[in-house]
Amino acid sequence: MLLKTLSTLGAITPPKPSPLHPNSTGISPSFARNSISGIGFLGHHRNPLLDAASPVAFGAVSRRVLELEDKCRGFWIANAAFDGGSGGDGGLGGWDANGGSSGGDGSSDDVPSIFQWYSSALDKHPVLTKSITSALLTLIGDLICQLLIEQASKLDLKRTLLFTLLGFGLVGPTLHFWYLSLSNLVTLNGGSGAFLRLLLDQFIFSPIFIGVFLSLLVTLEGRPSQVVPKLKQEWVSSVVANWQLWIPFQFLNFRFVPQQFQVLVANFVALAWNVILSFKAHREVVLK
Known part of the structure; x- marks a missing residue:
């Protein structure tokens, strides 16, 4: 009724109904909220009839808009890790990780529900959740x-098991505590903080971690005598490859992604890194 009255007065142009939902107005929550708060149609000009509008009506519309915005909140959180994030180094700020799922058909709820479930798992069991995630991605x-790379005629299941075991027992827990410590150690916000975290991560932590990973893998595979030759052969090239892949990404990760999601986002990029690391870790050692 309020929108119809405003349309009659020429204050707004009524939106066309959505083809998918003929009874809907098609107004996005952000547009409606901005309009009611004065950024939209109320900010363009004043109308005496609008000044006399019932506060109750405006309150009802405002509450409805907020309800719609809450329903969309899950989708925004699902994209927050990539579009700006929350907390951490700046970003949008103020969002938690418990947003509700959006309405509509079941398919629109999938992504928000997955991120909501993952966020809940991170809150309850952060180390275990990140360890399982790392294990799955090292396995893949x-x-x-x-x-695809080595085009093996037969899978080496023992190799895959050991590589996955290190993902679960070493990579996930280590990255969890490292990112947590890094966030507490570097308290600067914005680009300066992200750059400092990047320096510590790539030039102190990564070279050490790669050496430890290669050494443990060779030892678990029953080749402890080849640890030193393996490091001489693969460590430098592995560190350089790590820098080429991770330096651009980790800057964005530290700059925009909330700390609790940094391991998750890093692990998806780590899928490519795990392929590289697996290739280098299992390349035959050439004894000199």
Whole structure:
């Protein structure tokens, strides 16, 4: 009724109904909220009849808009890690990780529900959740390396198991505590903080971690005598490859992604890194 009255007065142009939902107005929550708050149609000009409008009516519309915005909140959170994030180094700020799922058909709820579930798992069991995530991605990385890069005629299941075990027992927990410590150690916000975290991560942590990973993998595979030759052969090239892949990404990760999601986002990029690392870790050692 309020929108119809305003349309009659020429204050707004009524939106066309959505083809998918003929009874809907098609107004986005952000547009409606901005309009009611004075950024939209109320900010363009004043109308005596609008000044006399019932506060109750405006309150009802405002509450409805906020309800719609809350329903969309899950989708915004699902994209927050890539579009600006929350908390952490700046970003939008103020969003938590418990947004509700959007309405409509079941397919529109999938992505928000997944992120909501993952966020809940991170809150309850952060180390275990990140360890399982790392294990799955190291598993996929080694399979891709064997099947697509090395084109092995038969899978080496022992190799895959050990590589996955290190993902679960070493990569996930180590990255969890490292990112947490890094966030507490560097308290600067914005680009300066992200750059400082990047320096510490790539030029102190990464070289050490790669050396430890290669050493443990070779040892678990029953080749402890080849640890030193393996490091001499692969460590430098692995660190350089790590810098080429991770330096651009980690700057964006530290700059925009909330700390609790940094391991998740890093692990998806780590899928490519795991393929590289698996190839280098299992390349035959050339003894000199």
